[in-house]
Amino acid sequence: MTVKRVRRVLVTGGAGFIGSHLAQLLIARGDDVVIVDDLSTGRRENLPQHARVRFVYNTVSTALTGELAKEKFDEIYHLAASVGVKLVVDNPTKCIENNIHETGELVRFACTASFENKPTRTLIASSSEVYGKSDKTPFREDDDVVYGPTTVFRWTYAMSKALDESIGLSAFKTHGLPVVITRFFNTVGPRQVGDYGMVLPRFIAAALKGEDLPVYGDGSQTRCFCDVRDVSAALPKLLACSEAFGGVFNVGSDRAISIRELANLVIRVTQSSSRVRAIPYADAFASGFEDLRQRKPDLTRIQRVIGFSPTIPLEKTIEDVAVLMKH
């Protein structure tokens, strides 16, 4: 009788927001999980405490060319990156190095990292930012992308993620790497921190303190928020599906809500006495930031391939995050 080998999975960025939820699911599935994270934005307390988790505290490129160079994996999830427009506007050089160089190294590794020295199934996290400032809605994966000038660092993040996609897709074409690209739209939920400009944790923290919730312009710009528990559950399903290889997938919710409505929803759910405060666009734009009117995914492709549909309503996400923030 042959004993089935336990699946070995590598998660980069596994101490981060989305990566830690994913690692938890993979552990629950019975996998051995290796997490590589340099804790630049992630947190040690996010790491799942389990005998089948090994944590490598390093950058992706250093870990893959050093400690993990000879190790084999059945699946790789690459989530490590400089995340969010604010971080990137503050340090665009770091973003370019962190996103493009690290992804190049990861793909090189993935091309021979399976137990048969063949390419390993690999998921690369991308972003809805890749669509740039296109005003088309909803965004479909094969739509054109539209960026502003290279002198505006707001677009550096989008371009770095677009190049990450190309690195993965070209390895699919030239080396047969079974790669899946996921373009996350606004992902929210437990463990997200507001330090890097993420709107929902900042709103919830302000509401719990009774402070004003700042909204840019008239707050009519819309976004679609999806709970991280729905997003992370979709990722192993995509990697298990050969039809997904070489493909790009929007992952998120298609329920649009204006930022003003979001602020009011947070106030209602947290039963806060806070008020919404309008911030003139001119003040927001002074930092080189350009807000976009809407950002909604077309989910047809991911629905067709893995039957994805978000299950956790935004109200529940707000409740859960508020409970955690109170403790």
Ligand SMILES: NC(=O)c1ccc[n+]([C@@H]2O[C@H](COP(=O)([O-])OP(=O)(O)OC[C@H]3O[C@@H](n4cnc5c(N)ncnc54)[C@H](O)[C@@H]3O)[C@@H](O)[C@H]2O)c1
């Ligand atoms: N959260 C969202 O709404 C969202 C939206 C679009 C795309 N994404 C993408 O999803 C992925 C995960 O994002 P997140 O929200 O969990 O962010 P996060 O900052 O919580 O997670 C990123 C993790 O990567 C680690 N990291 C960064 N650079 C590293 C490096 N060179 N080597 C090793 N570790 C490194 C950080 O310490 C952190 O733990 C990223 O690729 C991001 O671009 C997220």
